[in-house]
Amino acid sequence: MDVREQPPIDGDAWLESLHTEHGPAVHRYLVSLTLGDRATAEDLLQETMLRAWRHYPALSRDPSGIRSWLFTVARNLVIDAGRARKVRPAEVSPPDLTQVPAAGDAMERVLTAGLVREALRRLSPQHRTVLVELYFTENPAADIASRLGVPEGTVKSRAHYALRALRQVMHDMES
Incomplete structure (x- = not known):
């Protein structure tokens, strides 16, 4: 079902048809923007579709610009994610617990x-x-x-x- 051909019945059906028609193209676009990070691209695609669902009343009245709107939102989300990473302090990985000495470690044996x-x-x-x-x-x-x-x-x-x-x-x- 093409979202431009017939008026949507409800937001859920509209979102499903929107995802079916535009989701794969937006996902490919996001994968290219995230340099092949498919997990991040999936997350950003979900956020893009969530924003489309939130703007359902305005978008459903003018289906002609939906695809460009989705690509713009997706691009902005990638930019926002990059900015958030720059502002956030560098993540420190937790210590490797396999390197923590166990009970009866080597030092105890030496002593x-x-x-x-x-x-x-x-x-x-x-x-x-x-x-x-x-x-x-x-x-x-x-x-x-x-x-x-x-x-x-x-x-x-x-x-x-x-x-x-x-x-x-x-x-x-x-x-």
Whole structure:
């Protein structure tokens, strides 16, 4: 239905026919004015049609100039949007939350590692050797026993007492 051929029945039907007939051309025009930004062009097309709907009584009486009116309004909206961007302070993007350290971040691990290193220095050489072999180099108790020349049970017993001594040393260091 051509808006120039027959008088509109109501504003909604008139706007629908206006959008059908002129919407694609105005949209292409807006895409070119916004340098290919289709989302902004869509927003501006909606605003253009909203203004046409608000001016329905005047525009519906003279359908001959509707297309040029729509293009003028669309152009003015692009100009207004550009001016608003210049007046508005520059937008600051929110911080990248993926870069925020999580609980147990690297610094905490470094501090804990330093604390454990100092506590290990305070243990007896037998206890320190067994803990380093079991937990840091992850050697099995049988291999450690054969390397140290002691029974496997002795390695396990030393590990038990070494962990207890390590806990006590770390507790003393923290307080």
